Amino acid sequence: MADRTVLFEHADHVARITLNRPERLNSFTRAMHAELRDALADLGDARVVVLTGAGRGFCAGQDLNDRAVTADSGPTDLGETVEQCWNPLVRALAELPQPVIARVNGVAAGAGASLALACDLVVAGTSARFIQSFAALGLVPDTGGSWHLARHLGQARAMGLALTGEPLNAARAAEWGLIWKCVDDEALDAEVDALAAKLAALPPLGLAATKAMIRTSWSRTLDAELDLQRDEMRRLGFTDDYREGVAAFLAKRPATFTGR
Template structure:
């Protein structure tokens, strides 16, 4: 259900349940969690999350939770949220390497919110984003109530959830939810070029940047300024920083090693 491959320091993680629009079962989610954990290896300098088939991800496989509720009297939806989706979002945000998401088709529910949690999202102009929770009486999970208001603003976040409207990739760019929308035939090339660029850049600095951004959500300005100073000191001790400065002074292209 999850395929992985490592090439040129880029770990590709592919959702591979196309016959079910890549909707998540618990085993599939656990496989994705393991793949994201594996991305912590030194050999990996960039992660690409993508999917096979027409849809990127339709969110939760509803028959699974219905069947589980019938079999387990004490089962609650919180059990699925805590074991399936929350670890995925935490892994994406805590991974101190860039995570690029390639959305080739519909991203619905948790599928949309997993995409929004990634660092850079590139979508085909055929892709659509929809929250899909309100029509079955649920709230957005997988960080939806966290990322949507921060990325798109409260008014747009409210409308996207309450009205359950599909959002085109182009409009998702306009709303600040994703980075770029490209023609469908250009998606793979665009994602490859961005991933290759990221994998050749100063990985440790990217990781410290993500750490700073994550903390900014609950920091005061004073706290964030102090954190920036601390992390800048840490960045200044990396081999990548030394190489970047040396390359600048020697007027040559830097060769970063991600250390």
């Protein structure tokens, strides 16, 4: 396991995926992308996913050494890397039925910052920094960055972060609504573990439907959203989990959900 660039643990319906290149701030190579794709494709009975980074940082984005670009080298097709690696990753995270929690420790830069924002919930330690480092290289915020920044923050703040590359600390990111929560570094593990356990104990069908609806609501009118809410409430109201939830509430006992 020590030589793997992505580590995978699975217990109590929680899948924990750790980016494992701490000596390179968990920056991505093609091999690392392949390992992460494999992990996300085989989550077993996990009801929630935690994505984090080993060592002192979450992820520094693309490992520039993996491309062997120099001042004298010829043109490099960065679009190929985005199309083959980063775009499929963002789509996979969005399409997973399970909620994905990003546990952000230390720096999240470039595509690493965008990767964190592509998750459903971001919990960061106070030492975390989100850096849109693309402008310094003459690039644009990829890995969904321009999309998520504008929708979370609005145009003014998204533009400022993207154009200047100014680091955004975790406390300010939470204040601005870019992430779910900022906690003391010492409390980060306990906070993420508690959140993952809470989500893993909830009805998975309802969580999956909620995630899908919120992520796609931008494309619907209010009327269409109301119709979809009706349809999903009808579907979920027929499930065993809904009946178990009501029965447990009335009996004042913990509920046991089966995902059916």
